[in-house]
Amino acid sequence: MPGSSAYRVCVIGLGAMGMGAAKSCVRAGLRTSGIELNPERRAELLAAGAVAAAASAGELPDCDFDGVVVLVVNGLQVRDALFGANGIARRLKPGTAVMVSSTQSADDAKAIGRDLEALGLLALDAPVSGGPVKAAAGEMTVMASGGKAAFDALRPVLDATASKVYEIGAEIGLGATVKIIHQLLAGVHIAAGAEAMALAARAGIPLDLMYDVVTHAAGNSWMFENRMKHVVDGDYAPKSAVNIFVKDLGLVTETGRALKFPLPLASTAFSMFLSAANAGHGNEDDAAVIKTFAGITLPGQEQA
Amino acid sequence: MPGSSAYRVCVIGLGAMGMGAAKSCVRAGLRTSGIELNPERRAELLAAGAVAAAASAGELPDCDFDGVVVLVVNGLQVRDALFGANGIARRLKPGTAVMVSSTQSADDAKAIGRDLEALGLLALDAPVSGGPVKAAAGEMTVMASGGKAAFDALRPVLDATASKVYEIGAEIGLGATVKIIHQLLAGVHIAAGAEAMALAARAGIPLDLMYDVVTHAAGNSWMFENRMKHVVDGDYAPKSAVNIFVKDLGLVTETGRALKFPLPLASTAFSMFLSAANAGHGNEDDAAVIKTFAGITLPGQEQA
Numbered sequence: 258m259p260g261s262s263a264y265r266v267c268v269i270g271l272g273a274m275g276m277g278a279a280k281s282c283v284r285a286g287l288r289t290s291g292i293e294l295n296p297e298r299r300a301e302l303l304a305a306g307a308v309a310a311a312a313s314a315g316e317l318p319d320c321d322f323d324g325v326v327v328l329v330v331n332g333l334q335v336r337d338a339l340f341g342a343n344g345i346a347r348r349l350k351p352g353t354a355v356m357v358s359s360t361q362s363a364d365d366a367k368a369i370g371r372d373l374e375a376l377g378l379l380a381l382d383a384p385v386s387g388g389p390v391k392a393a394a395g396e397m398t399v400m401a402s403g404g405k406a407a408f409d410a411l412r413p414v415l416d417a418t419a420s421k422v423y424e425i426g427a428e429i430g431l432g433a434t435v436k437i438i439h440q441l442l443a444g445v446h447i448a449a450g451a452e453a454m455a456l457a458a459r460a461g462i463p464l465d466l467m468y469d470v471v472t473h474a475a476g477n478s479w480m481f482e483n484r485m486k487h488v489v490d491g492d493y494a495p496k497s498a499v500n501i502f503v504k505d506l507g508l509v510t511e512t513g514r515a516l517k518f519p520l521p522l523a524s525t526a527f528s529m530f531l532s533a534a535n536a537g538h539g540n541e542d543d544a545a546v547i548k549t550f551a552g553i554t555l556p557g558q559e560q561a
Numbered sequence: 562m563p564g565s566s567a568y569r570v571c572v573i574g575l576g577a578m579g580m581g582a583a584k585s586c587v588r589a590g591l592r593t594s595g596i597e598l599n600p601e602r603r604a605e606l607l608a609a610g611a612v613a614a615a616a617s618a619g620e621l622p623d624c625d626f627d628g629v630v631v632l633v634v635n636g637l638q639v640r641d642a643l644f645g646a647n648g649i650a651r652r653l654k655p656g657t658a659v660m661v662s663s664t665q666s667a668d669d670a671k672a673i674g675r676d677l678e679a680l681g682l683l684a685l686d687a688p689v690s691g692g693p694v695k696a697a698a699g700e701m702t703v704m705a706s707g708g709k710a711a712f713d714a715l716r717p718v719l720d721a722t723a724s725k726v727y728e729i730g731a732e733i734g735l736g737a738t739v740k741i742i743h744q745l746l747a748g749v750h751i752a753a754g755a756e757a758m759a760l761a762a763r764a765g766i767p768l769d770l771m772y773d774v775v776t777h778a779a780g781n782s783w784m785f786e787n788r789m790k791h792v793v794d795g796d797y798a799p800k801s802a803v804n805i806f807v808k809d810l811g812l813v814t815e816t817g818r819a820l821k822f823p824l825p826l827a828s829t830a831f832s833m834f835l836s837a838a839n840a841g842h843g844n845e846d847d848a849a850v851i852k853t854f855a856g857i858t859l860p861g862q863e864q865a
Contacts, residue, residue: 363764386778386779387778387779388779398774398777398778400774421777423770423773423774425766425770431764431765431766434761434764434766435761435766435770435771435774438757438760438761438764438766438771439757439774439775439778439779439780440780441753441756441757441760441780442753442754442757442775442780442781442782442785443779443780445749445753445756445826446750446753446780446782448826449745449746449749449750449753449826449827450746452745452749452824452825452826452827453742453743453745453746455822456742456745456816456817456820456822456824457738457739457742459820459822460667460735460738460742460816460820461735462729462735462738462739462742463729466727466729466739467739467742469727470702470704470727470739470743471743471746473702473725474690474691474702474743474783475690475691475692475743475747475783475784475787476743476744476745476746476747476750476783476784477746477782477783478746478750478781478782478783478784478785479778479779479780479781479782480779480780480782481746481782483779512760512764513760516760516763516764517856518759518760518763518854518856519854520756520760521756521829521832521833522749522752522753522756522826522829522830522833523753523756525825525826525829526826528825529825529826550822550823552821552822
């Protein structure tokens with residue numbers, strides 16, 4: 258496919274998700290560039306077949322792209338990557354499509370969308386999920402909103418990086434909102450799993466048995482099955498850190514405030530993750546939210 | 562199997578779960594009797610091949626059983642079925658094994674166990690899960706604690722009614738606790754699903770799309786997938802009612818109090834189910850907990 262192989266894409270942010278997305282673009286035959294501060298990650302992408310990699314847009318040979326994917330950590334970094342002193346937005350030719358895939362508030366997504374459109378660029382509000390393994394396989398789930406022109410312009414990138422693309426609507430901000438509501442469930446389920454396993458520990462139920470029962474019954478969740486295994490194993494090496502859910506449940510409660518809508522469970526779970534971070538567990542695996550419960554002994558811990 | 566076909570079992574309580582368990586016993590060749598107030602349900606069990614069915618133990622031809630299964634609604638009914646004026650316990654020959662499968666508190670389970678043992682009976686604390694469909698198929702999940710003699714004596718019943726038996730320990734009360742912790746997760750997941758779908762409605766996200774995203778992503782739970790379909794369809798005909806979780810999350814908070822253990826999410830979810838019941842939705846499907854959120858329009862509702 259000469260048309261497809263000539264497609265030029267730039268991925269900004271080569272973290273766990275961005276690196277997977279960028280390599281998936283290379284594998285699909287797109288002319289792929291990357292922007293990333295960490296030189297080792299730039300070298301990794303170049304070794305995988307990217308045509309260019311730089312610490313900022315100004316250091317790239319050119320910014321003649323068909324599509325740009327932004328996969329930095331939060332809304333502040335999105336703004337900086339696009340509109341900061343070394344931002345890419347002003348260097349792009351009009352009509353270039355920019356897919357913003359970081360998790361951010363709907364208000365931030367809307368503001369970014371307006372500023373992109375003011376420069377004649379096409380905006381897609383396109384958060385992703387699936388984790389690093391799915392990203393590496395080119396099988397992310399994308400929940401996207403934006404105009405038809407933006408979807409069309411980014412189709413080769415979506416085809417290369419995602420196994421499932423939800424087209425939520427034309428209005429920028431809907432994609433961000435769907436992702437945030439998804440994170441409400443993910444965060445509450447981790448905290449609920451921790452609460453249940455902590456109660457089991459208190460009641461003298463072996464945690465491996467409790468895990469076995471729940472994962473074979475109607476009380477199971479994707480997060481319980483994935484994260485409470487870490488508790489059973491006493492392994493808090495971060496696959497995804499407590500601080501990520503401090504951020505994401507923060508966005509959830511911010512969304513509730515913006516929509517004047519009560520979120521009793523999400524607010525409670527947010528407090529639990531905040532407590533875990535304040536107790537020094539922010540950079541541990543998010544299953545470490547269980548450590549906010551005192552008076553129990555967990556696998557891998559000495560008697561308290 | 563002549564030994565197996567001679568096994569005499571009595572199932573007390575022919576509701577959604579008990580009828581399935583009793584019919585599974587008949588199907589497995591056990592000589593099955595039933596105790597149930599509702600005459601239609603007694604007739605249904607007799608038509609299925611039971612040898613006897615009565616409104617109380619005193620009205621049965623005899624109480625010469627090898628095993629008894631109690632599947633009434635709550636701890637109060639368990640006590641009445643066993644030790645009330647027409648209770649079965651004093652009519653059983655010493656050594657008969659009694660499997661108590663209703664969801665009740667660990668303290669109630671322990672008291673029942675002590676009283677059974679005082680009569681020379683064997684006690685198994687054996688709550689079940691899986692729902693009516695699994696019960697009808699003889700594929701319940703049983704989470705049981707008790708002595709080896711009780712497990713051995715009830716093996717033909719367990720084989721007939723369960724596809725999975727978790728042997729949690731010898732101490733009566735552990736089975737009840739595991740079931741209650743399981744219900745903590747089940748109840749919180751229903752309430753969290755309702756909170757997320759309510760927020761989606763508030764934000765203008767089509768609920769069928771939100772359901773589709775979540776059920777294909779890491780935010781999914783067994784309960785979200787099962788119950789939020791009722792919200793998408795606007796169908797609150799009770800598969801399992803709000804009042805069941807008022808009862809079960811009540812047992813959860815009671816367990817937290819007994820163990821002096823904070824349960825922030827379960828307590829919050831309990832309040833949400835209480836609010837739903839107090840607003841008149843107690844006998845609707847438990848997904849109706851979403852109706853506690855004002856200021857939204859749900860599928861099947863007129864504009865509020």
